[in-house]
Amino acid sequence: MSATLQTNFVGIHLKNPFILASAPPTVSPENIARAFEMGWGGAVIKSVQYTPRFIKQNVTPRIHAVRDKSQIIGFTNFEIGSAKTLEAWAEGILWLKQRFPENAVFASLMHTDVLKEEEWRETTRIFEQAGVDGFELNLSCSHGQAESGCGAMLGTDEEQIKKVVSWVREETTKPVIPKLTALTMDVQSKGIAAKASGADAIAAINTMSSLPGVNLKTFIPYNSVDGMSALQGLSGKAIKPIALRCVMQLASATNLPISATGGIYTWQDAAEFILLGAQTLQVCSAVMEHGYGVINKLTAGLLRYMEEMDFGTIEDFRGKALVNVTKQIDLNRDYKLYAYVNAEKCIGCGKCVTACRDNNAAGAIRIEGKSAVCINDKCEGCGLCTQICPQGCISMMKK
Numbered sequence: 001m002s003a004t005l006q007t008n009f010v011g012i013h014l015k016n017p018f019i020l021a022s023a024p025p026t027v028s029p030e031n032i033a034r035a036f037e038m039g040w041g042g043a044v045i046k047s048v049q050y051t052p053r054f055i056k057q058n059v060t061p062r063i064h065a066v067r068d069k070s071q072i073i074g075f076t077n078f079e080i081g082s083a084k085t086l087e088a089w090a091e092g093i094l095w096l097k098q099r100f101p102e103n104a105v106f107a108s109l110m111h112t113d114v115l116k117e118e119e120w121r122e123t124t125r126i127f128e129q130a131g132v133d134g135f136e137l138n139l140s141c142s143h144g145q146a147e148s149g150c151g152a153m154l155g156t157d158e159e160q161i162k163k164v165v166s167w168v169r170e171e172t173t174k175p176v177i178p179k180l181t182a183l184t185m186d187v188q189s190k191g192i193a194a195k196a197s198g199a200d201a202i203a204a205i206n207t208m209s210s211l212p213g214v215n216l217k218t219f220i221p222y223n224s225v226d227g228m229s230a231l232q233g234l235s236g237k238a239i240k241p242i243a244l245r246c247v248m249q250l251a252s253a254t255n256l257p258i259s260a261t262g263g264i265y266t267w268q269d270a271a272e273f274i275l276l277g278a279q280t281l282q283v284c285s286a287v288m289e290h291g292y293g294v295i296n297k298l299t300a301g302l303l304r305y306m307e308e309m310d311f312g313t314i315e316d317f318r319g320k321a322l323v324n325v326t327k328q329i330d331l332n333r334d335y336k337l338y339a340y341v342n343a344e345k346c347i348g349c350g351k352c353v354t355a356c357r358d359n360n361a362a363g364a365i366r367i368e369g370k371s372a373v374c375i376n377d378k379c380e381g382c383g384l385c386t387q388i389c390p391q392g393c394i395s396m397m398k399k
């Protein structure tokens, strides 16, 4: 079956569901133009604040890579809103829309230190006139200005979400898309509050508040800015499971289209988010690490997957995994498995023996001859050995 990546997101036609997230990759209209030429479907501009008096200077350095050995598993940053003024962005959006009418450009509104209704309303009017396709509301930035009451501080408070969404809703007929934070145990109720106030879709998630590490000699947590550090927002692969969880909860609770963001590096990541309810896919860290060119593998891979699976459009598989998630309490406790070691593949390294002995009351695995063997009666079926086996030679079998 031939498939298409074209999709309709809250009334906006997109040639593909991949959108640059509000972040360094969308720092300027010129950058966004280059990304569109390379194949991105849309872009959310770097979050803009209302008045120049709130445009603070960025610190240096402001980006740190969290690594597992040499692999980058995330970035932390304390970057703040755009250094460009509202007016400069309005001109930039006008320019972008003239040059790229087929691509979607979303504004990203972020508030200043004090919650001021008129600022949200006027920013909306200015961007509406500039011809923006939709409004993302940054109710989720976890660092920097969250400390002073904006970003995630708004997005963790249902009353504030309702206020901001309704102010913007009243000023525009374009799609309003609050970007919510995972820094809450109850993201569903934040989504429901946003929907009740007129949101057309929800974006999730933003960075997670974090400290990436501490220098053991200087005692200064990374990143050090002239000898001091501060809370930073974690992005990238490290937050993908949290983003998947939020997308699933928001899709189920609100039934709104979701623009997923958090750890999308590959087409497989993209497909997983779609299966849990995402309609569009926002990317930041992968572009920070590899550049705009990642779009080629994302689109080619997702299209190939869709053709293999016989999905004609994104809608054909959006949310298909949602029915397979239930409450933990409702999982079948009569379903019993035990570990089985394939002796032909086992190299007898003993990792599973140690893991089972030190994490399982019975200690079900031992080495017999050259390979590990699991004693079925003792096996509690936790599955740990299958996950840590370097050979991938342990599987779970039905009791």
Ligand SMILES: Cc1cc2nc3c(=O)[nH]c(=O)nc-3n(C[C@H](O)[C@H](O)[C@H](O)COP(=O)(O)O)c2cc1C
Pocket (backbone or CB within 6 Å): 021, 022, 023, 024, 046, 047, 063, 075, 077, 079, 080, 081, 082, 108, 138, 141, 179, 205, 206, 207, 234, 235, 236, 237, 239, 261, 262, 263, 264, 282, 283, 284, 285, 286
């Ligand atoms: C350096 C940096 C700056 C960011 N700035 C913004 C911002 O201005 N507005 C916003 O809504 N999100 C911002 N984000 C968050 C991203 O848009 C995105 O939600 C997050 O990084 C998760 O996606 P990823 O894992 O693909 O990076 C920023 C992220 C990074 C790494």
